[in-house]
Amino acid sequence: MTPAALSVPTNPLHTYTAYALGRGGGPEALRLEERQARPLGPEEVRVRIRAVALNHRDLMFADGRIGSPGQSIVPASDAAGEVLETGPAVRDFRPGDAVISSFFPGWISGPGTPEAMAGALGGSLEGVLAEQRVMPESAWVRAPANLTPVEAATLPCAGLTAWHALFGLDPLPPGATVALLGTGGVSIWALQLAKAAGLRAFVTSSDDGKLERARQLGADATINYRQHPQWGALLHDLAQGKGVARVLDVGGPDTLAQSVEALQHGGSVAVIGRLAGAEPARVDSAALFLGGKRLVGLMVGSRAMARDLVSFVEQANIHPVIDRVFPYADAAGAYRHLAASQHLGKVVVRVD
Numbered sequence: 001m002t003p004a005a006l007s008v009p010t011n012p013l014h015t016y017t018a019y020a021l022g023r024g025g026g027p028e029a030l031r032l033e034e035r036q037a038r039p040l041g042p043e044e045v046r047v048r049i050r051a052v053a054l055n056h057r058d059l060m061f062a063d064g065r066i067g068s069p070g071q072s073i074v075p076a077s078d079a080a081g082e083v084l085e086t087g088p089a090v091r092d093f094r095p096g097d098a099v100i101s102s103f104f105p106g107w108i109s110g111p112g113t114p115e116a117m118a119g120a121l122g123g124s125l126e127g128v129l130a131e132q133r134v135m136p137e138s139a140w141v142r143a144p145a146n147l148t149p150v151e152a153a154t155l156p157c158a159g160l161t162a163w164h165a166l167f168g169l170d171p172l173p174p175g176a177t178v179a180l181l182g183t184g185g186v187s188i189w190a191l192q193l194a195k196a197a198g199l200r201a202f203v204t205s206s207d208d209g210k211l212e213r214a215r216q217l218g219a220d221a222t223i224n225y226r227q228h229p230q231w232g233a234l235l236h237d238l239a240q241g242k243g244v245a246r247v248l249d250v251g252g253p254d255t256l257a258q259s260v261e262a263l264q265h266g267g268s269v270a271v272i273g274r275l276a277g278a279e280p281a282r283v284d285s286a287a288l289f290l291g292g293k294r295l296v297g298l299m300v301g302s303r304a305m306a307r308d309l310v311s312f313v314e315q316a317n318i319h320p321v322i323d324r325v326f327p328y329a330d331a332a333g334a335y336r337h338l339a340a341s342q343h344l345g346k347v348v349v350r351v352d
Contacts, residue, residue, distance in 0.1 A: 023071040045090055052351060100156055103300040110302065146314050172199055191203060247259040
């Protein structure tokens with residue numbers, strides 16, 4: 001059944017539509033299905049989804065790089081919407097509240113454990129690319145009051161990953177310098193958060209147009225890494241010859257060595273992606289122990305971190321950068337646009 005063949009349900013509490021996607025099927029395998037709404041459990045919340053933001057992880061499931069053979073799910077992890085109804089034991093929310101999804105519904109606070117991170121939306125758990133979702137109260141967080149649903153949908157993965165990398169490990173003090181690789185959703189969110197917190201931020205990209213946009217958003221320095229293959233040393237020199245305090249590395253194998261080169265003594269690389277290179281990374285261990293440098297892997301964050309992020313976004317009145325918004329009927333087009341890697345900021349599906 002095609003998207004155009006399905007009408008908006010007359011009673012969203014009874015029926016709704018949701019996309020289903022089989023692992024490795026690609027965007028064209030997205031299919032829109034009509035589903036029956038189920039009753040709420042005591043601690044569950046029914047949310048009318050208004051917007052869904054896509055992440056690189058969603059492409060990885062679509063092309064088969066992650067997921068289990070034969071797996072088919074409602075994809076995507078990042079949603080914003082409004083509460084339709086709540087179970088009798090729900091305490092944090094009531095109908096009409098604006099909310100966003102929590103990437104790991106079981107990771108409430110504290111360090112991430114295998115148990116807390118075992119269930120992830122749009123992966124091991126059903127995702128949010130649908131007109132509505134029923135999930136436990138712990139799977140939702142109050143949305144920032146200053147953001148539209150399209151803007152708020154960018155927080156659960158990209159925004160929270162950037163927050164965790166900057167302030168969840170060991171908070172960087174005002175005036176510290178960070179280096180952000182690329183201009184995707186996490187890096188642009190990190191740029192906005194860093195500037196609002198009084199940090200200096202350097203941005204790398206292979207696209208001069210995107211670097212100009214990063215400067216408009218407040219980047220203190222930018223580097224075209226194709227023009228400067230030894231960009232790690234250049235970042236180190238730009239930071240008053242002392243190196244940067246932290247690098248947010250979304251590249252992985254092909255970028256880690258340069259990221260370590262960019263660090264100051266005692267600095268750290270937040271390893272948050274693997275967008276570049278298929279072979280294992282090669283890092284000189286001497287560069288780590290002689291410089292007291294650290295590699296720290298992290299993945300998104302807890303519900304408690306998300307609540308801190310929401311408060312900061314409201315206080316600083318940050319509005320995330322949206323590259324393009326697609327209609328619900330063209331979710332496949334949003335996937336294709338993200339896969340083209342020409343975006344700056346976030347790609348969002350508006351669920352109308």
